[in-house]
Amino acid sequence: MRIVAEKLSFTYNKKSKFKVDALKDVTLTIEEGSFFGIIGHTGSGKSTFIQHLNGLIPVEKGFLTVGDINLSDKKKIVRKRYKELRSKVGMVFQYPEYQLFAETVYEDVAFGFRNFFPDADKEEEKRAVFETLALLGLGSEYVNQSPLDLSGGQKRRVAIAGVLVAKPEILVLDEPVAGLDPVGKNELMKILHALHENGVVKTVIIVSHDMDEVCENCTEVAVFSEGEVVLSGSPKDVFKNTKLMNELRLGVPITGQLQDSLSEIGVEIDTDFSRDDFVEKVVEYFKNSK
């Protein structure tokens, strides 16, 4: 499923003095199969944009299609497809573990399943819950535990399982690793890549503040600023705009900053800003200059 937004606009509190233009003419395509990064400073419209993707915020102005579902079509028939849309676009909010509510891990994940597959029998449910937990690196020993007894990283993975169990094609995660310790962060990013590579979900969209994280993980990036998309493309296309990225208060990955310092003393290296490529090019430059 491809996501196409054209001139999408949205205003909060339209008729009050607290009016905020959260999105202004956003035009953006997210191709199926991408590992997409959405970046921007706080309050730039990132969260408003992703909440449009599964109809949590109805389209007010402009066009938005997710696969063959046209969300800007205001006819009743579209509203009827919201359920289908929500099963196809899984949404994981900031700190999703705050939404865990059931007494056991099993019940929490099964709740998501029952919502989308009300006719499935117990056996199917059980299989889906176990399989989904396994995809997130949680073995069967966890199913009967209370989610409250798990570590922060495990809780978050249970919360993600509750979304993934509906078998979405697109998984959207708002700041998925915020608040996790380094080990938890690395584990979760690895899991997301595995889900993507093994085709469990076709498209992964993450919202992030961490330029290094986006650069190392994403195939495509869009930069939001004050409700508009100001840059989009591969990490290389985006992060080569050092000056603009600094003006936007986002900056560039450390590799980009180092590249700039080197450029100031006349050492020009051209990298895609990933750490591997940076290391390779620096070592190559060093060897050639000897």
Added chain:
Amino acid sequence: MQAIEFKNVSFSYGDGESRKEVLKDFSLTIKKGSFVALLGRNGSGKSTCAKLINGLLVPTSGTVTVFGMDTKEKGNLFEIRKRAGMVFQNPDNQQIASIVEDDVAFGPENIGVPRKEIKERIDYALLVTGTEEFRHSEVARLSGGQKQRVAIAGAIALLPDILILDESTSMLDPKGRREVMDVIRTLNREKQITVIDITHYMDEAVEADEVCVMDNGVIVAQGAPNEVFAQRDLIRKSGLELPVSAKIAEMLKSAGLPLQGEILTKEELSEKLCELLRKN
């Protein structure tokens, strides 16, 4: 006088079978005016420490004193909380008023600051945290990062002697985090406010005067950032990682680049790289 002293503190949640020991015979002294980064994996006991400092929790055994006042004495709590401000990870847990300036005013009002001074404090707190433009906005309508700044403003308005930040910058963008940390650094230097920064950002920890690494309820390393991060095995075992620049430096070294010495920050790496590539 020491700002904070943990003496042989043990702390457990729950009792009976579900009893979980979080801190074990834990001792730590924090000097007045110091800037300490507290690191450790999720569940290592960092947040419990923070809550023990301002008496939200009391030790199962041992004592915690803040400027010499025992947190076990109920009579000390008002004074302790007045002097030790705390900012939690999730701003939703500590915002109570619907409008930003009322929320920031709540703390000073509570401790009986005169009305005129409250206004000055709000102005100052909103200014240094860059939240002036939201002064009359509804808290609920702000983004996660904006709420975090407001929460920090609320703590700053109390003009505390100790500021405890429990993952308080996790939702900020990089520049925003930089700015907030600069403000806190300035408060620390100019007003001798003692800062305890609980963080998962190793790059932030590198700038502290002192780093404490916790694991499983005890302190496993303590010292200047370069001393602590030099202990590679311990860092890895404690579930932490090196700052990004240090990681890249390691990668460059193992790819055969003859980088010399300990590298922790971007500035150090940049300097060493320029030196090396210029020579050739």
